[in-house]
Every structure is written in C-alpha cells, then in structure tokens.
Amino acid sequence: MARAISILPEHQLAGLTQRYKNEIGRRRLVTLGCLAVLLVLVVLSASFAEVRPATFFSNLGNFTSYVGRTVPDLHWATLGADIRAWYWNLDGWAKLLGETILIAYLGTLMGGIAAFALCFLASANLVSSPSLRFGARRLLEFCRTVPEIVFALFFVIAFGLGPMAGVLALAIHTAGALGKLFAEVVENADMKPFEGVLSGGASWVQAVRFAIVPQILPGFASYSLLRFEINVRGAGVMGFVGAGGIGQEFLVAIRNFYYTDVSAILLMIIATVVVIDLVTEKIRHRLIGFEAPTR
Amino acid sequence: MSIADTTLRERALGDMAGLKSRHPELFTTSTVQRFKFGALIAAFVAFTGFAFVALDFSLARIFGGLHRLGEFAILMLPPNPEGRFTAFFDALVETVAIAFLGTLVAAILAFPVAFLAAKNVIPNIFVRFPVRRGLDVVRSVDTLIWALMWINVVGLGPFAGVLAIACSDFGGLGKLFSEAIEATDRRGAEGVQASGGSRLHQVRFGLLPQVLPVMASQVLYFFESNTRSATIIGIVGAGGVGIYLTELIRVLELKQVAFLILMILVTVAIIDWISTRLRLALIGREAR
Structure with a gap:
C-alpha cells in the first residue's frame, strides 16, 4: 500500500512524541485524580447508606422469587377465566386509575394556571421591578423544591383524606416547576412585537396578550403536557399517604403480600403511563412543529 | 422606550x-x-x-382546610429542631448519600444499555426496539414503587432507597443517553474508520469523546433532582429524612418539621449550586 502520510525526520519526531506523551500523561493523571475522588465519595456514601452487597446478592433470589410469585397462574385451556381471576377487581382498579388521571389533570391545570399568572412576574424582560421579580422567583423555587408528597401529607391532615389533597399538592408543585420553565420561555420571546403593540396604543396587559402570548403558547402547552406526564406518575403514589388514586390499593397489595394483585395493578399503571407518554409526545411534537424549534 | x-x-x-x-x-x-x-x-x-x-x-372543605393550614403555619413558627438537630443532620447526609449512589449506579447501568438503544450504533431495529420499550417500562414505575419492591428484597433502610433510585433513573438516563448518542456527529467515527479503526475503536475514539460531557451533565442534573426525591423515599421506609418528615407531620410537631424543611431547602440549594458549577465547567470543556 502506498503511504499517503509523510513521516517526519527522527529528531523532529522525538520532540513531538515527547510532548504528546506528556500531554496524555497529564490528562490521564487528571482523570485518575477525578476517579480517586469519586471512589472516596462512593465509599463514604456507601457507609452512610448502609450498602450491604452481601445481603443484596444473598437476597437477590428473593427478588426473582418475589417476581415469580406475582406472576399469575395462567393456563392456556382456561385462559379467559384465569385472566378474569387475576383481574378480579378490574372495575375498581380502572375507576381508581381514572381517578389518578383526573388528579394529574386537575393538578396540572391548576398548577399551570398559577404558573401562567406568576411567570410573567418572574421574567426579567417584562417586569422591571427587581423586588417583585425576586419575590415571584423565590416563591416558585419554594413550591418546586418541597416534594409534592410532603404537601400532600399536610393537606391530608388539613383537608381530610381523599383526592382533593392530592390535587392541591400536585398543583402547588406543578406551579413551581412550570413557573420556572414558563418564565424561561417568556424571557426567550422576541420583544419587538411587544414594543410594536405598545407603540400602537395598547396597555401593558394588552401588549402581553397580543404580542407575547401568541409566541409562547406552543412552548407553554408543550411543557404543560410534559408535566402532565410526570404528574400521572406522581398521582400514582399519592395514595401512599392517603391522597387519592390507585396508590393506596397498590400499597395495601404490597404490604399484605397479595402477589398477583401487585402485578395486576402494576401492569395497569405501566400501561397507562406508557400510553399517556406516547400520546403526549405525539401532541408535543406537533405543537413544537408549528414554531421553529426553540431548543 | x-x-x-x-x-x-x-x-x-x-x-x-x-x-x-x-x-x-x-x-x-x-x-x-x-x-x-x-x-x-x-x-x-x-x-x-x-x-x-x-x-x-367542595368549597366548604377547601375553606375549612385553609383555616387549618393557617393554624399549621402559626404552629410552625419559629422553626426549631427541639434537640434533634444531629439526628436530622445524619438523616440528611444519608439522603444525599442515597441520591449520589443511586444516580451513580443508574448511570453505570444505563451507559452500556444506551448504546444498544442508539440508532447509529445498533442499526438493527429488533435489538433497539425492545431495549427502548424496556427502558420506557422501567421509567414509568415511580421511585416510591421501586422502593416498596426493593424493601421486600433487602429489608427496610437506605440500601433499598439506593436501589430504588438506581432503578427508576436507569430508565430515564438510558433514554437520555441514547438520545445524546444519536445526536452525535458522524464525522468523528468515520474518520476513525477511514484510518483503519475497528467498530469498537470508532465508538471509543469517535463517539465517546463527544457524548461523555453531555452524559456527565445529565447525570449531575439527575443527581440534583434525586436529592429531592431521596427526601421522600423514607415515607415508605427506604432511608433518608422522609421518615422524620412523615412521622413529625403526622404528630403535628410542626416546629421541627419547619426546621427540617428549611434544612432540606438549604441542602438542595447547595447541591444545585455545586452541580450547576460542575455542569458549566463540563460544557465549557465540551465547547473547547
């Protein structure tokens, strides 16, 4: 084969090779240093988190046997009846799943409305008062840092057991999470239409309505759908603290070792979440397709 | 104007x-x-x-509840650990440890699987499709549910929490990693192939340098969000501050709860700050 690359003379090459080796050696050293720090952190946190690999491996059999026990007894000959026995409480579970989705829906809606109201106050390009902006931002931050289940714990005591507590808890958390994302969308909006509408005689509210809102609505809708997806998952465990949805039933099934119920409910939850994921993803891609992709 | x-x-x-x-x-x-x-x-x-x-x-319940929430707010003031500061602190350290280990394990597991789910590494749809759907299924189960299942295997305690976070994040990170791999530039790998590299060389020298910074920044982002979720897995008994949160709220020791929530907020803010710093540094290195 003809050599296409010319080889440098030996004396020039030696220097270059040496520098290359030094450079590589330095980078290796940095990488090794990072790995050593990481290793120390791992060992430290493993001792804090009481990691017991021995227990893990000796009990791993439990996991497989646990999964094995949740598999229902299905026979080909009596498949229909077996499935009916497996999903003996299908109507009840379906109703609870419906409740879960409604909780996620209302939580997203209420949180989304609150976020919509707050995000304009939190965006630097529309609000010139730093104190107002600071207040709005800290409020949003608080709402999204406290996990929704902690709010649910409070609300269950205040409003009583039931889905209402779950909805309110999800709504507050959603307001915080969406408010931040919405504010970022608003800050990325083109300000020229806003100034144009203002010059055309509009008030501040009218200018936001006609110049900013049309630009940001696809982004808002897309983020809200994404949040809805997340909230369906969140609503599924609200029942763990008595705040409605399918969670309570699932917790009972796990705690009381109703093995086949566990798999039945879990499969229903997974199917619901996956379907909702796929549907919202389709809608989101279409929504974003209208606009030039923002990110 | x-x-x-x-x-x-x-x-x-x-x-x-x-x-x-x-x-x-x-x-x-x-x-x-x-x-x-x-x-x-x-x-x-x-x-x-x-x-x-x-x-x-019902409006009646909302107004009644708001009244009680107002009472809670008064009961919360002033936030006071009432002698439990060290216990809270230990639990918070445990929480951060759970989040850290969980994220790390998830990242290590997700790394090889993500390549199997990436279109430009595995063109075969019959391999890619089941891997992707599998990741979706793992992702759709909430961390708390994973925690409940792992408690059955390794018993109550933070270890179950680590495994729960590792499992639920495995799905999420796997998906994001594979998307990062698919978004890479072909030219690096083609260059390696042109100079005689094997398929493995292409991945190692053409692909990895492009995706590693992106992956690392996603892992850091997940670590941030996991510090939040690790605070609640204690609700089902999988370690961290969650157990204190649940119990103290149930018995309405609200001064302690308020103090604990403040501690959580500070911890999360610190972790956010560190990981944002690291992420910016990583992205800076990527741009160079």
Whole structure:
C-alpha cells in the first residue's frame, strides 16, 4: 500500500512524541485524580447508606422469587377465566386509575394556571421591578423544591383524606416547576412585537396578550403536557399517604403480600403511563412543529 | 422606550376611532372562529367541572382546610429542631448519600444499555426496539414503587432507597443517553474508520469523546433532582429524612418539621449550586 502520510525526520519526531506523551500523561493523571475522588465519595456514601452487597446478592433470589410469585397462574385451556381471576377487581382498579388521571389533570391545570399568572412576574424582560421579580422567583423555587408528597401529607391532615389533597399538592408543585420553565420561555420571546403593540396604543396587559402570548403558547402547552406526564406518575403514589388514586390499593397489595394483585395493578399503571407518554409526545411534537424549534 | 415610540403611541391612541373605522377587520373576530373557540372552551370547562365533581371537591372543605393550614403555619413558627438537630443532620447526609449512589449506579447501568438503544450504533431495529420499550417500562414505575419492591428484597433502610433510585433513573438516563448518542456527529467515527479503526475503536475514539460531557451533565442534573426525591423515599421506609418528615407531620410537631424543611431547602440549594458549577465547567470543556 502506498503511504499517503509523510513521516517526519527522527529528531523532529522525538520532540513531538515527547510532548504528546506528556500531554496524555497529564490528562490521564487528571482523570485518575477525578476517579480517586469519586471512589472516596462512593465509599463514604456507601457507609452512610448502609450498602450491604452481601445481603443484596444473598437476597437477590428473593427478588426473582418475589417476581415469580406475582406472576399469575395462567393456563392456556382456561385462559379467559384465569385472566378474569387475576383481574378480579378490574372495575375498581380502572375507576381508581381514572381517578389518578383526573388528579394529574386537575393538578396540572391548576398548577399551570398559577404558573401562567406568576411567570410573567418572574421574567426579567417584562417586569422591571427587581423586588417583585425576586419575590415571584423565590416563591416558585419554594413550591418546586418541597416534594409534592410532603404537601400532600399536610393537606391530608388539613383537608381530610381523599383526592382533593392530592390535587392541591400536585398543583402547588406543578406551579413551581412550570413557573420556572414558563418564565424561561417568556424571557426567550422576541420583544419587538411587544414594543410594536405598545407603540400602537395598547396597555401593558394588552401588549402581553397580543404580542407575547401568541409566541409562547406552543412552548407553554408543550411543557404543560410534559408535566402532565410526570404528574400521572406522581398521582400514582399519592395514595401512599392517603391522597387519592390507585396508590393506596397498590400499597395495601404490597404490604399484605397479595402477589398477583401487585402485578395486576402494576401492569395497569405501566400501561397507562406508557400510553399517556406516547400520546403526549405525539401532541408535543406537533405543537413544537408549528414554531421553529426553540431548543 | 425611546421618545419616538411614545409619540407614536400617543398618536395611535388619539386616532383610535379613525383606526377602527379604517380597519374594522382587525378589531373583530369572525363568527365561525369565535364559535369554534367557544365550543372548545365549553368542552374544556365541562370536563374540568366533571373532574372537580368526580374528585369530591367542595368549597366548604377547601375553606375549612385553609383555616387549618393557617393554624399549621402559626404552629410552625419559629422553626426549631427541639434537640434533634444531629439526628436530622445524619438523616440528611444519608439522603444525599442515597441520591449520589443511586444516580451513580443508574448511570453505570444505563451507559452500556444506551448504546444498544442508539440508532447509529445498533442499526438493527429488533435489538433497539425492545431495549427502548424496556427502558420506557422501567421509567414509568415511580421511585416510591421501586422502593416498596426493593424493601421486600433487602429489608427496610437506605440500601433499598439506593436501589430504588438506581432503578427508576436507569430508565430515564438510558433514554437520555441514547438520545445524546444519536445526536452525535458522524464525522468523528468515520474518520476513525477511514484510518483503519475497528467498530469498537470508532465508538471509543469517535463517539465517546463527544457524548461523555453531555452524559456527565445529565447525570449531575439527575443527581440534583434525586436529592429531592431521596427526601421522600423514607415515607415508605427506604432511608433518608422522609421518615422524620412523615412521622413529625403526622404528630403535628410542626416546629421541627419547619426546621427540617428549611434544612432540606438549604441542602438542595447547595447541591444545585455545586452541580450547576460542575455542569458549566463540563460544557465549557465540551465547547473547547
């Protein structure tokens, strides 16, 4: 084969090779240093988190046997009846799943409305008062840092057991999470239409309505759908603290070792979440397709 | 806003009647459009109303509850650990440890699997498709549910929490990693192939250098969000501060709860700050 690359003379090459080796050696050293720090952190946190690999491996059999026990007894000959026995409480579970989705829906809606109201106050390009902006931002931050289940714990005591507590808890958390994302969308909006509408005689509210809102609505809708997806998952465990949805039933099934119920409910939850994921993803891609992709 | 803009605005406001008579179509909406919009809104409102009724919303309960929440707020002040500071602190350290280990394990597991789910590494759809759906299924199970299942295997305690976070993040990170791999530039790998590299060399020298910074920044982001979720897995008994949160809220020791929540907020803020710093550094290195 003809050599296409010319080889440098030996004396020039030696220097270059040496520098290359030094450079590589330095980078290796940095990488090794990072790995050593990481290793120390791992060992430290493993001792804090009481990691017991021995227990893990000796009990791993439990996991497989646990999964094995949740598999229902299905026979080909009596498949229909077996499935009916497996999903003996299908109507009840379906109703609870419906409740879960409604909780996620209302939580997203209420949180989304609150976020919509707050995000304009939190965006630097529309609000010139730093104190107002600071207040709005800290409020949003608080709402999204406290996990929704902690709010649910409070609300269950205040409003009583039931889905209402779950909805309110999800709504507050959603307001915080969406408010931040919405504010970022608003800050990325083109300000020229806003100034144009203002010059055309509009008030501040009218200018936001006609110049900013049309630009940001696809982004808002897309983020809200994404949040809805997340909230369906969140609503599924609200029942763990008595705040409605399918969670309570699932917790009972796990705690009381109703093995086949566990798999039945879990499969229903997974199917619901996956379907909702796929549907919202389709809608989101279409929504974003209208606009030039923002990110 | 400049002076020219202001005079334009005043002129427009002064001539509003004239503008309306000259461009009537800009000031009204067509009936059909209005009807469509109205129908959409009506359906939306009807569904929302149905949801409210189905979920037992009642104004009386809301007002009663708000009253009680007000009482709680008063009971929370001033935040006070009441001698439990060290216990809270230990639990918080445990929480961060759970989040850290969980994220790390998830990242290590997700790394090889992500390559199997990436279109440009595995063109075979029969391998890729099941891997992707598998990741979706793992992702759709909430961390708390994973925690409940792992408690059955390794017993109560933070180890179950680590495994729970590792499992639920494995799905999420696997998906994000594979998307990062698919978004890479082909030219690096092609260059390696052109100079005689094997398929493995292409991945190692053409692909990895491009995706590693992206992956690392995603892992850091997950670590941030996991510090939040690790605070609650204690609710089902999988370690961390969650157990204190649940118990103290149930017995209405709200001064301690308030203090604990403040501690969590500070911890999360610190972790956020560190990981944002690291992420910016990583992205800076990527741009170089």
